[in-house]
Amino acid sequence: MAKEEQDKILNEVTESEYKYGFVTDIENDDIGKGLNEDVIRMISAKKKEPKFMLDFRLKAYRHWKTMKMPEWAYLDIPEIDYQDIIYYSAPKQKAKLESMDDVDPEIRATFDKLGIPLDEQKILANVAVDVVMDSSSVKTTFKEALAEKGIIFCSFSEAVQDHPDLIQEYMGTVVPIQDNFYAALNSAVFSDGSFVYIPKGVRCPMELSTYFRINAENTGQFERTLIVCEEESYVSYLEGCTAPMRDENQLHAAIVEIIVKDNAEVKYSTVQNWYPGDKNGKGGIYNFVTKRGICEGVNSKLMWAQVETGSAVTWKYPSTILKGDGSSSEFYSVAVTNNHQQADTGTKMIHIGNNTKSTIISKGISAGKSNNSYRGLVKVAKNCEGARNFSQCDSLLLGDKCGAHTFPYLEIGNQTAKVEHEATTSKIGEDQIFYCNQRGINTEDAIGLIVNGYAKEVINKMPMEFAVEAQKLLQISLEGSVG
């Protein structure tokens, strides 16, 4: 869809009358803290789920009980009491603030620096707006445009009701419930998320979800996304938002599953800017994500592009199973850590089909007292002929109290594979900053320039409108970290 057309739809919707129904009838019905089978039954019942969903959740829960939190990551995570967490709360409307003046000045400053339009700022910051943008009808309008092409794009809960056959067929096929501790937990209790289905031969005409970020308030702490791309189809999906996101829920454990069939292509871009905690390392989100796609069909393609600046702790390895012959996958990542943030991120490329190809470009940036680790696995199966991988893992350090670590793993089961790995570690030099200063560029802008230069290969892979914000975001996340 052309940009003008998107704007037109958005205008139509925003200029329509205030709909009272939008905010009122949601009551607060949390279940208490803790997790057991009854809680799971209750979640499933409240969401009026078919039996297969309840069975899926229960199976996941029973498995999760036998598992332990993984400890191999280079992270220092405090003990989490899983019985001290509320696992279901209905989407509730947070109390609206009167005006932008009530919003945390720090957040407001960031909005301004990011150049987010005022109306959008208000929605993101939960300020009451004069013209209420009825998010559900924005969604509906877009959905109609997509439906003409047979594309399904809806919340996961809706999909469970409206397309149970698709959900049942694909859910858990890429990330099985027993995959890991957090995946099992998510499978047992997930709240909501998105479902995308692109039919055979269809190119999705717009970046999915770029316009929907304005109503991403209630994605919840256990999010689940499922994307299915039929033969010869294409979609570019965008998750997240450059605006700073706060959430009372400290623990986030999401799952993303992507299925790519013959000659189909998926681009999955993420910008993650969850609250990282304060300068002393207090508070902040723990982000434990399992993202995985399968290039099931021949010549299928999956690209991951991510800019990660938020969260106190990030544990995340978007991975691709290259099953179809000639399939390929690319992973482009920038992960920034500052202050006391910790990130252990990377990717796994599992080569199974013949002549499969993968590319990994990882750019870590550490500042303050943070720790930033790259962990990547390239695996080539025994019967996989002609696999190729190129990995480049760069680390950039700002200051001398931060750490960068690289853990590349190779499991090559077939002699025909060609695997290349390059790694560099560099420091932002005082001399680089001074050189910029001498040309009239202040230190903060100089760091922004240098860091964006360093991350360029990744930023260039992001959809246009996000690339610009992502650049600013990088600079903002590193403010005050040098000099």
Added chain:
Amino acid sequence: MGKKLNIEMLSIKNLHVSIEGKDILKGINLDVKPGEVHAIMGPNGAGKSTLASVLAGRDLFNVTEGEVNFQGKDLLDMEPEDRAKEGIFLGFQYPIEIPGVSTVNFMKTAVNEHRKYKGLDPLSASDFLKLMREKKSLVEIDSKLTNRSVNEGFSGGEKKKNEIFQMAMLEPKLAVLDETDSGLDIDALRVVANGVNKLKTRDNATIVITHYQRLLDYIVPDVVHVLYDGRIVKTAGKELALELEEKGYDWIKEENGK
């Protein structure tokens, strides 16, 4: 304050500079007027680059004594980026590489910062590109270089040309060129010198720091200073450069008791 002071563009008085407790500049005095070209010569380690860095505001060095006045303002009190925007340009002896940052983007940021400082609006993309084209032909720099990341993988000579290009873009009041001639073949030397000469006006001034007389065949200085062991030990007209070329620096060293 007498009338005389006001016509100086740059006035350095009794400047002492140290690094890590070691004295490097030991009382420099230097006055530069608009329209003048000064050459500073001297053996390796004399303190020439230190002087240039201190003028540009590198905080690695400690100014322990003295003052520097630039166009009526206390230069030492300014941030490096403000000194740049006030009109000081340093051509680095060893220009720095900034991977991934295109020269276009770098220069656009710099030019617009200068404009902002002067209360002007940023240049439009097309005006900026026009300016780039104009200055590129003035200093005879190839688009191949300006299309690449700042100095990344440039040869020594290419880096020096790029410094002159940036100088042309920023139109400084006072350019301090630190050994811009070293490592250049005769063609590159000519290009660099031509650039400097073309950019010369009655209102701006240049300090050329050099080791050799060679550059001064192309850029004719009004005054030549010899910097030795942290002091300016000799100041004369351009014939001093020839004398140095002939006799080397040993006689200077002897005259100064070493």
